[in-house]
Amino acid sequence: MxxxxxxxxxxxxxxxxxxxxxxxxxxxxxxxxxxxxxxxxxxxxxxxxxxxxxxxxxxxxxxxxxxxxxxTPGEFVPLNKQQLTEQVLSELPAGFEVHETAHYLIFYNTSKAYAYWCGSLYERLYRGFVNYWKQRGVNLTEPTQPMVAVIFDNRQNYAAYGQEELGDAAGSIVGYYSMHTNRVAMYDLTGVDAARAQGSSKRDIARINNILARPEATFLVATIVHEATHQIAYNCGLQIRLADNPVWVSEGLAIYFETPDLSSSRGWRGIGEVNRIRLPQAKRLVQQPGRKLIPQLLIDDDQFRKAETALDAYALAWALNYYLLKRYPDNYANYLKHLAERRPLHDPPREERLAEFQQFVAEDLDAFEADFRKFIAGLR
Ligand SMILES: [Zn+2]
Missing domain, CATH: 2.30.30.520 (SH3 type barrels.)
Known part of the structure; x- marks a missing residue:
C-alpha cells in the first residue's frame, strides 16, 4: 500500500x-x-x-x-494600501502627502510636480525591468504591496531620516534602498527653487525633466534609478531580501539598469546601454595584466564597502553583468533563478560561489576571464 x-x-x-x-x-x-x-x-x-x-x-x-x-492564533495579513499609507505617514514628520501610481506609494513634502516626475520615472523603470526579464525567460511576480518611496524637500531633512540606518553617510549619498524597511528614500534633486513651484501640470513636470536631463545631473538621476532597481529586484522575486546575494550580482544589475532614459515618456530605451560612468574604470582594470579579476569579484563582498576598492569593484561588477547579459543571457538567467531559491540565514560558504558560477555560467574560469577582458577592452 x-x-x-x-x-x-x-x-x-x-x-x-x-x-x-x-x-x-x-x-x-x-x-x-x-x-x-x-x-x-x-x-x-x-x-x-x-x-x-x-x-x-x-x-x-x-x-x-x-x-x-x-x-498567538491569527493569520499574517500584509497591510493593504490604505493601512500602509496611514502607517508610513504616521512615521514621517508632519507635512507629507502621498502620490499613488500603479505600483508605488510616493510620500513627499516637496513639490507635487517632483513627486509626479518620480512616479512616472519609476513606473517606466518597472515596466522596462519586468519586460526585460520576461524576454529572457524570467517571469517576475507582482509585488504583494505597493512599493514605498519617500522624497524629502531637501538634503538636511533626508539626512535626518537616514541617520538611524546610515549614520552620517546619509548626508553624502543622494538616495538609498533599505532592505530593512523595503523603502527607498531620497531628496528633491532640483533644489529649493523648483520645490517652490506647487503645480503638477505637464509644464511643471517638463521643467523638472529639463533640469535633470542636464549632463551634470546624470549621476544624480542614475543613483535614483539605481536604488529603485534594487527595490524592484527584491519586490518582484528576482532577488530575496537578506538572503546571500553576491554583491557583484546586486550592484552590477542595479548599475546595468540605471542608465536613465529621460527622453521618452513611455518606454525605457536605456536598459543595457554601455554605462559611460563605469566603462573607463572597467577598461583600465581588464587591461592590467596580472592577478585574476573574476574569482575575487565573485567571492569578496567587502571590496564594495571599502573606500579604497569600492570604485573598482562597482565598475567590474557592472562590466561582468554587462558581459553576461550580452553573451550568456540564458546561463545568467538560470544562475539568478538558482540564487532566488536561497533563504535568509542559510548562507552557503563563500568558496561555493566559484563552483556555482562554473556550474551555471562557465566551467573554465581562465578561458572565461580571457574572453571577458577582451570583450570589455573592446567596448566603445
Ligand atoms: Zn546599489
Missing part, C-alpha cells in the same frame, strides 16, 4: 496551515532600544531569526537580542 504517498500531502497541508494561522510577537533589542513587533518569522537559525511585519519591514534579530517570543 502506498500509505506514505497518500498521507504526505495531508501532512504538508496541515503544516502549512499551522504556520500560516499563527502570529509571532517578539520583543527584542534593536539599535539600543527594546521593541515589540508582531508579524511572521520568515527565517530561523541558531544565530537568530528574521521577523517580517505587515508593513513589509524585515527585522534581523540576533539570538542574543531576542528577549521574548510568543505565538
Amino acid at each position: 502506498n500509505v506514505a504517498r497518500t498521507l504526505s500531502p495531508v501532512l504538508f497541508t496541515l503544516a502549512i496551515c499551522a504556520s500560516a494561522a499563527a502570529e509571532d510577537t517578539l520583543t527584542f533589542r534593536y539599535n539600543d532600544a527594546e521593541v515589540t513587533k508582531s508579524g511572521r518569522i520568515i527565517a530561523q537559525a541558531e544565530s537568530g531569526v528574521i521577523l517580517e511585519t505587515p508593513d513589509s519591514m524585515q527585522w534581523p534579530i540576533l539570538a542574543d537580542d531576542l528577549l521574548a517570543k510568543k505565538q
Whole structure:
C-alpha cells in the first residue's frame, strides 16, 4: 500500500496551515532600544531569526537580542494600501502627502510636480525591468504591496531620516534602498527653487525633466534609478531580501539598469546601454595584466564597502553583468533563478560561489576571464 504517498500531502497541508494561522510577537533589542513587533518569522537559525511585519519591514534579530517570543492564533495579513499609507505617514514628520501610481506609494513634502516626475520615472523603470526579464525567460511576480518611496524637500531633512540606518553617510549619498524597511528614500534633486513651484501640470513636470536631463545631473538621476532597481529586484522575486546575494550580482544589475532614459515618456530605451560612468574604470582594470579579476569579484563582498576598492569593484561588477547579459543571457538567467531559491540565514560558504558560477555560467574560469577582458577592452 502506498500509505506514505497518500498521507504526505495531508501532512504538508496541515503544516502549512499551522504556520500560516499563527502570529509571532517578539520583543527584542534593536539599535539600543527594546521593541515589540508582531508579524511572521520568515527565517530561523541558531544565530537568530528574521521577523517580517505587515508593513513589509524585515527585522534581523540576533539570538542574543531576542528577549521574548510568543505565538498567538491569527493569520499574517500584509497591510493593504490604505493601512500602509496611514502607517508610513504616521512615521514621517508632519507635512507629507502621498502620490499613488500603479505600483508605488510616493510620500513627499516637496513639490507635487517632483513627486509626479518620480512616479512616472519609476513606473517606466518597472515596466522596462519586468519586460526585460520576461524576454529572457524570467517571469517576475507582482509585488504583494505597493512599493514605498519617500522624497524629502531637501538634503538636511533626508539626512535626518537616514541617520538611524546610515549614520552620517546619509548626508553624502543622494538616495538609498533599505532592505530593512523595503523603502527607498531620497531628496528633491532640483533644489529649493523648483520645490517652490506647487503645480503638477505637464509644464511643471517638463521643467523638472529639463533640469535633470542636464549632463551634470546624470549621476544624480542614475543613483535614483539605481536604488529603485534594487527595490524592484527584491519586490518582484528576482532577488530575496537578506538572503546571500553576491554583491557583484546586486550592484552590477542595479548599475546595468540605471542608465536613465529621460527622453521618452513611455518606454525605457536605456536598459543595457554601455554605462559611460563605469566603462573607463572597467577598461583600465581588464587591461592590467596580472592577478585574476573574476574569482575575487565573485567571492569578496567587502571590496564594495571599502573606500579604497569600492570604485573598482562597482565598475567590474557592472562590466561582468554587462558581459553576461550580452553573451550568456540564458546561463545568467538560470544562475539568478538558482540564487532566488536561497533563504535568509542559510548562507552557503563563500568558496561555493566559484563552483556555482562554473556550474551555471562557465566551467573554465581562465578561458572565461580571457574572453571577458577582451570583450570589455573592446567596448566603445
Ligand atoms: Zn546599489
